[in-house]
Amino acid sequence: AQSVTQLGSHVSVSEGALVLLRCNYSSSVPPYLFWYVQYPNQGLQLLLKYTSAATLVKGINGFEAEFKKSETSFHLTKPSAHMSDAAEYFCAVSADTGRRALTFGSGTRLQVQP
Amino acid sequence: DAGITQSPRYKITETGRQVTLMCHQTWSHSYMFWYRQDLGHGLRLIYYSAAADITDKGEVPDGYVVSRSKTENFPLTLESATRSQTSVYFCASRTGQTSNQPQHFGDGTRLSIL
Numbered sequence: 001a002q003s004v005t006q007l008g009s010h011v012s013v014s015e016g017a018l019v020l021l022r023c024n025y026s027s028s029v030p031p032y033l034f035w036y037v038q039y040p041n042q043g044l045q046l047l048l049k050y051t052s053a054a055t056l057v058k059g060i061n062g063f064e065a066e067f068k069k070s071e072t073s074f075h076l077t078k079p080s081a082h083m084s085d086a087a088e089y090f091c092a093v094s095a096d097t098g099r100r101a102l103t104f105g106s107g108t109r110l111q112v113q114p
Numbered sequence: 115d116a117g118i119t120q121s122p123r124y125k126i127t128e129t130g131r132q133v134t135l136m137c138h139q140t141w142s143h144s145y146m147f148w149y150r151q152d153l154g155h156g157l158r159l160i161y162y163s164a165a166a167d168i169t170d171k172g173e174v175p176d177g178y179v180v181s182r183s184k185t186e187n188f189p190l191t192l193e194s195a196t197r198s199q200t201s202v203y204f205c206a207s208r209t210g211q212t213s214n215q216p217q218h219f220g221d222g223t224r225l226s227i228l
Binding site for chain 1: 145147149154155156157158159162164170172204206212213214216217218219220221222
């Protein structure tokens with residue numbers, strides 16, 4: 001079984017500041033990890049994924065995440081926040097066992113202040 | 115256009131009524147999923163399907179029924195709606211047998227049960 005914990009249900013940053021959204025996972029088998037973004041009244045859009053290749057993964061819109069097995073973490077970062085980054089972000093884990101579906105964290109709402 | 119579409123986008127119904135949410139994808143993806151999104155819970159898996167005529171329960175299946183007679187369609191039925199089923203419902207699909215492929219999400223159905 002897998003699980004995901006996202007620390008901080010709300011994060012607020014100033015425009016131009018570093019964005020750091022935290023995600024810790026639990027998995028008894030090698031995990032696949034994903035970050036999705038959700039804008040109001042829309043579905044989820046894939047930002048990036050880790051699938052056991054490079055531990056530093058680059059995604060769309062300038063986001064990146066680093067897989068750290070020793071810390072069971074997959075934190076999402078962006079060097080400089082933009083107003084358009086305001087959205088809800090979900091970390092998710094899956095594996096090639098069991099249901100093979102995504103297990104999601106509870107989400108982090110990012111606010112960007114001008 | 116290719117993609118995954120959900121209908122209706124919004125639905126209001128009363129307790130005890132049957133309601134069906136539709137999901138259609140044009141990619142011929144083998145896997146399809148239904149999630150519900152509730153505040154503080156992220157997305158939780160209701161049912162999933164690995165192929166036509168193969169379905170299985172997810173984390174929160176009680177009160178829901180699914181079918182998959184064709185690869186492209188995966189309807190979700192609430193047989194006797196209850197207020198606790200008020201939620202936003204997302205359908206998703208992905209290709210491949212391995213879980214490292216990302217899921218693609220529809221725009222969701224916002225369901226209110228009075």
